[in-house]
Amino acid sequence: MKIIHLSDCHFIDPAPKDAAAAGKAHPQHTLQNVIADINKWQSDAELCIISGDLTHDGTALQYGLFASTINALPMPVHVIPGNHDARAALLAGLPATGRDENGFINYAFTHKGIRLVFLDTLIEGEDAGILCEKRLAWLTRELATSQNLPVLIFMHHPPVAVGLPFMDSINLQNADEFGDVISMHGNVKHIFFGHLHRPCHGIWRNIPWTCGPSSYTGQPLAMQPGTGLPDKAWLEPGYGIALINENDASVCYHVETVPNPKI
Numbered sequence: 372m373k374i375i376h377l378s379d380c381h382f383i384d385p386a387p388k389d390a391a392a393a394g395k396a397h398p399q400h401t402l403q404n405v406i407a408d409i410n411k412w413q414s415d416a417e418l419c420i421i422s423g424d425l426t427h428d429g430t431a432l433q434y435g436l437f438a439s440t441i442n443a444l445p446m447p448v449h450v451i452p453g454n455h456d457a458r459a460a461l462l463a464g465l466p467a468t469g470r471d472e473n474g475f476i477n478y479a480f481t482h483k484g485i486r487l488v489f490l491d492t493l494i495e496g497e498d499a500g501i502l503c504e505k506r507l508a509w510l511t512r513e514l515a516t517s518q519n520l521p522v523l524i525f526m527h528h529p530p531v532a533v534g535l536p537f538m539d540s541i542n543l544q545n546a547d548e549f550g551d552v553i554s555m556h557g558n559v560k561h562i563f564f565g566h567l568h569r570p571c572h573g574i575w576r577n578i579p580w581t582c583g584p585s586s587y588t589g590q591p592l593a594m595q596p597g598t599g600l601p602d603k604a605w606l607e608p609g610y611g612i613a614l615i616n617e618n619d620a621s622v623c624y625h626v627e628t629v630p631n632p633k634i
């Protein structure tokens with residue numbers, strides 16, 4: 372099974388007023404470039420999953436632009452929110468998106484014997500993420516129901532510290548509670564997330580995890596304390612290609628970069 376993993380698209384308005392955005396490649400153009408590469412080289416992928424920060428400001432205008440842009444992907448697309456998203460506007464702009472009984476963007480489906488679980492870690496108006504009591508209850512139920520299936524989880528916020536002090540301060544705030552729920556069931560085989568704007572991977576609670584790249588900008592490695600980004604190379608926009616073994620749900624993950632479009 373081949374899954375395309377996109378993340379952190381950060382759509383802004385078509386003509387941004389923000390001076391910082393002026394002179395940079397527009398995130399719609401970087402995503403269009405990424406999609407052109409996917410359509411040329413990876414059009415056999417079965418699904419595309421976008422792990423949050425679809426927009427930068429969560430406005431209807433930005434979701435409209437985003438929805439029309441991802442229409443160019445030939446495979447089904449599934450999204451979850453990131454800290455820059457707004458739940459109601461996302462659901463209005465992308466009405467096919469799943470949601471749970473409490474209105475959170477938690478949903479799941481089975482594809483080729485593998486359960487794909489999508490989690491909403493958004494705290495509206497804040498950069499850090501959480502899985503509140505209601506969302507953890509949904510996940511507990513979901514993992515119990517799919518106990519006999521291997522599970523892949525997709526979420527925006529990392530449940531682990533990654534050595535980037537600023538990003539580690541705004542990751543999933545109750546990772547231990549989340550970890551206790553997934554450890555209790557033992558069927559989660561891999562966790563995918565975004566938020567960091569740079570690919571990395573590791574193992575947490577005996578579960579491998581992968582952070583995918585941003586389709587907009589890849590941040591420089593900021594391992595020193597402080598909120599500023601170091602003056603060093605920014606990564607190119609990119610996307611992930613997850614090859615999933617259908618027998619055991621093991622994952623091989625490739626990162627492809629696509630050069631910034633000329634402005």
Ligand SMILES: [Fe+2]
Pocket residue numbers: 379381424453455566567568
């Ligand atoms: Fe982001």
